[in-house]
Amino acid sequence: MPEPAQDLCDPFWKIEATNDRWDYEIADQTFDPAAITSGFNGFMGHWKPRFLGETPAATGLDPFIFVPLQGKLTEKRHFQAMSPIEMLRATLRTDPGRKVIATLHPRENYGAPELAVLDDLAAAEPRFTLAEGDSLPFVKACDYIVTQNSSVAVTGFFAGKQAVLFARIDFHHIAGSVPRDGIEAAFACMHQPAPDFARYLYWLLELNAIRIWDPAAQDRIRARLSRFGRPI
Structure with missing residues (x-):
């Protein structure tokens, strides 16, 4: 039976038929950057500082x-x-x-x-x-x-x-x-x-994960659970 799985970083979640991330559905999909025509720049601008924070880069190091x-x-x-x-x-x-x-x-x-x-x-x-x-x-x-x-x-x-x-x-x-x-x-x-990177991260996280406070999150969660035989 499928189990809900927290994936990557809050608040992006996955609901999959397996806990093995290499067997998630997206793993077998093809990423086409040309198909991502909007939304990615705003997504990157919003999430980049949240992932990277204000921690300074290490200095004084060779390549x-x-x-x-x-x-x-x-x-x-x-x-x-x-x-x-x-x-x-x-x-x-x-x-x-x-x-x-x-x-x-x-x-x-x-x-x-x-x-x-x-x-x-x-x-x-x-x-x-x-x-x-x-x-x-x-x-x-x-x-x-x-x-x-x-x-x-x-x-x-x-x-x-x-x-x-x-x-x-x-x-x-x-x-x-x-x-x-x-x-x-x-x-x-x-x-x-x-x-x-911007198009890929938008595709990976915004389009193929569930952002938990997205207004559509409840509907997307229900759809995924129903797909795997757990309707609510």
Whole structure:
């Protein structure tokens, strides 16, 4: 049975037949920026400062890739192209001209073996740094973001930052995706012109999510629940 799922960031919500975000309906849809003809500039102007806040960008850093880590650093799960630690190694190999700064997820509990692997990587690779603190200063200062499927990548879209994803997810459309395209093609996207972030975010959040205080929210919630066999 489908379960309502909070998605991305309040107040944007999804009601889906699964809790696996890579299997949300939008994941299989095609994003066509030409079809988004209005509303996106106002949406971006309203939501960008709310996502990015007033936190200043990190300063005094060489060009770098930001990697917001999630959990299970040494495991490859079924929706991932490789484990998070292998993702870090692959990023360092594929983009040898930039440093890599990673942060740990504030709500994850990491075991001693996982942290030891990160320490070993930092000792062996001078371009890699494990940093502490909030992710936003690094989002604002980085050249681009690499992650498994953290929604920090969506925050990065608001900051005009491209992303390479190493796992399946529902917001892959304008990102380089290793599961979808392979590692070389995914990183090659970072050398192409930036996608239309404003149109994409409007499509992703305004048109394909339920904004909870939208006057039409109740009708949209009823329609989604009815679709999945839970009429109210």
